[in-house]
Amino acid sequence: MKIIIKLFFLLILNSSFSQTLEGRVLDSITQQPIEYANITLMTRNKGVYTNSRGAYNFEITKHLYDTLKISSIGYTSKYIVLNRYKNLEHIKLDIYLTEKITELDEVVISSRKVNYNKRYTLGEKRDGNAGVSSLIGYETCVLIDNPFNKEGKLKSIYIKLIKRKDAEFTASFNIKFYSYDSINKQPGNELYNKNLVVKPKNKKYTLNINVKDLDIFIPRQGMCIGIEFIDPNNESKKYDRIGPMFRFTYSTEENLTWSKYRGKSWKTGIVKFDYKNDNRTGNVMIGADVLMPKN
Numbered sequence: 173m174k175i176i177i178k179l180f181f182l183l184i185l186n187s188s189f190s191q192t193l194e195g196r197v198l199d200s201i202t203q204q205p206i207e208y209a210n211i212t213l214m215t216r217n218k219g220v221y222t223n224s225r226g227a228y229n230f231e232i233t234k235h236l237y238d239t240l241k242i243s244s245i246g247y248t249s250k251y252i253v254l255n256r257y258k259n260l261e262h263i264k265l266d267i268y269l270t271e272k273i274t275e276l277d278e279v280v281i282s283s284r285k286v287n288y289n290k291r292y293t294l295g296e297k298r299d300g301n302a303g304v305s306s307l308i309g310y311e312t313c314v315l316i317d318n319p320f321n322k323e324g325k326l327k328s329i330y331i332k333l334i335k336r337k338d339a340e341f342t343a344s345f346n347i348k349f350y351s352y353d354s355i356n357k358q359p360g361n362e363l364y365n366k367n368l369v370v371k372p373k374n375k376k377y378t379l380n381i382n383v384k385d386l387d388i389f390i391p392r393q394g395m396c397i398g399i400e401f402i403d404p405n406n407e408s409k410k411y412d413r414i415g416p417m418f419r420f421t422y423s424t425e426e427n428l429t430w431s432k433y434r435g436k437s438w439k440t441g442i443v444k445f446d447y448k449n450d451n452r453t454g455n456v457m458i459g460a461d462v463l464m465p466k467n
Contacts, residue, residue, distance in 0.1 A: 190231065190233050190261070191231070191232050191233045191236070191257065191260065191261055191262075191263070192229060192230070192231050192232070192233075192261075192262050192263065193228075193229075193230045193231075193232050193240075193254075193257065193263045193265055194227070194228060194229040194230070194262070194263070194264060194265070195227070195228065195264050195265040195266045195267065196222070196225065196226040196227050196228070196266050196267070197209040197211070197222045197226045197228060197242060197244070197266075197267045197268075197269060198226055198266060198267070198268050198269070199247075199268070199269065199271070200268040200269060200270045200271075201270075201271070204226075205222070205224070205225050205226025205227075206222060206226050206244050206247065206269060207222060207223065207224050207226060207367065207404075208221055208222065208244065208346060208367050208369065208402060208404060209221065209222040209226070209228070209242060209243065209244040209247075209269070210241070210242070210243050210244065210309070210434040210435045211228050211230055211240060211241075211242050211434075212240065212241050212243075212309070212433070212434035212435070212436070213235055213238045213239070213240060213241075214238060214239045214240070214241055214251075214436075215238050215239075216235070216238070217309065217433050217434075218235075219309055219433075219434045220406050221402060221403065221404055221406060223404065223405060223406075224404075232254050232257065232263075235254055236254050236255055236257070236258045237254070237255055238254055239251050239252065239253050239254065240252040240254060241434070241435060241436070242267050242269065243434070243435035244269060244367075245346075245348060245362060245364075245365060245366065245367055246271060246272060246362065246365030246366060247269035247270060247271055247272060248269065248270050248271075248272050249269075249435060250267060250268075250269060252265075252267070271365075272362070272365070286465050287465065287466055288324065288325040288463035288464065288465060289463060289465075289466050290463065290464045290465070290466055291327060291461055291462070291463055291464075292320070292324075292461070292462050292464060293459060293460070293461055293462075294316050294317065294318065294319075294390075294459065294460050294461075294462055295314070295316040295317070295458060295459040295460055301334075301419065302419070302420040302421070302422060302454060303334035303336070303417035303418070303419060303420070304417055304418050304420050304454065305336055305413070305414060305415070305417045305418075306343075306401045306414065306417075306418065306431075307401060307414055308341075308343060308401050308402065308403045308408055308412075308414060309400075309401065309402075309433050309434045310400070310401055310431055310432070310433055311346075311348070311398045311399065311400035311401075311431060311432050311433075312398065312399050312400075312418060312429065312430075312431050312456055313348075313350065313359050313396050313397065313398035313399075313429065313430045313431065313432075313438070314396065314397060314398075314428055314429050314430075314455060314456040314458045315352055315394055315395075315396050315428040315429075316390065316394055316395050316396070316397060316458070316459075316460050317394045318390055318391070318392060318393065318394040318395070318462075320464055321392050322392055322464065322465065323389050323390065323391060323392060324389065324390045324462040324463055324464045324465075325384070325387070325388070325389055325390075325462065325463045326349075326383050326384070326386070326388040326389065326390055326395075326460060326461075326462060326463075327382070327383070327384045327460075327461040327462060327463050328380060328381060328382045328383060328384065328460070328461045329347070329380075329381050329383060329397060329458065329459065329460045329461075330378050330379060330380045330381065330458070330459050330460075330461075331345075331372075331378070331379045331381075331399060331418070331457070331458050332378055332418070332419035332457035332458070332459075333372060333373075333375070333376065333377060333378070333379055333416040333417065333418065333419060334376045334416060334417045334418070334419050335374055335375045335376050335415065335416055335417070336374060336413065336414070336415030336416055336417045338413050339374050339413050339414060339415025339416070340408075340409075340412040340413050340414075341403070341407070341408040341409075341412040341413070341414055341415070342371075342372070342373075342374045342414075342415050342416065343372075343401040343402060343403060343408075343414050343415070344369055344370065344371050344372075344401075344402050344403070344404055345369065345370050345371075345372055345379075345399050345400065345401065345402070346367055346368065346369050346399075346400040346402045347368040347369075347370065347381065347397065347398070347399055347400075348362065348364070348368070348397070348398040348399075348400065349362070349363040349364045349388055349395060349396070349397060349398075350362055350363060350395065350396040350397075350398065351363055351391050351393070351395060351396070352391070352393050352394045352395060352396055354393055357440075358430055358438045358440065359396040359398065359430060359438060360396070363388055363389070363391075363395060364386060364388050368381075368383070368386075369402070369404070372416055373416070374415035374416045375416065384463075390460070390462055395460075396430075397458050397460065399418075399456075399458070401414060418456050418457070419456075419457045420454040420455060420456060420457065421454060421455045421457060422454065427440055427455070428455045429454070429455045429456050
């Protein structure tokens, strides 16, 4: 009888044993905190963000046979196998990320100053009024084609948004810029290695963002602009309805949109509209004002 009672209490203790991984994500050289870093499970879409101090708190109780991915724009990702912590309860772990070393294309140095003074609007010939929602942690990316086949300077970008009437939480946007990988037909390398976070309104409007002073250049092959729905303070709940919604086109054109969850792999073809069996594709309505050289 005593053995049975002991086993009973042992089971209770094991079932209430909560394991938490917490600490800070820091730059490996400067020791400065990395804000908005993504910490996510590799086999499940579950994760958290670091706050302004680089701090995080992640419960790993049911995920000890999984791996955590820690990623942030401008840094090389790090992976942590959770099985090593299976006998520990509260784990303090500071994580150090190393800045990415980007291989630059060969450039020819010239004393002639390039004047970017001719403005063009790219990516805004599409039309549509479909609203599609996203979730916290998901990044939606769209290709901005460059019909001029020469490098231009980004002046501003804008995002078409629609109000989500039943929204319980309004996300912030982390805006990212990539080259276009024409071989794999997806976003390529980062063109800007810092977070650009804005707080949108949950209503139908065009969100304009001036980026002229950031010195972001659109390559000859075009560029991809990504919008990640983020919750910087991890305040939203699991089943919250998130606003605002992206405005999408209805078209039969080639898919120009991709998505990924917290730094994982890109997935193609985010939305399909089966309207009257015409299998139309939905592309996010994101545009850019670009300055091109006069000559």
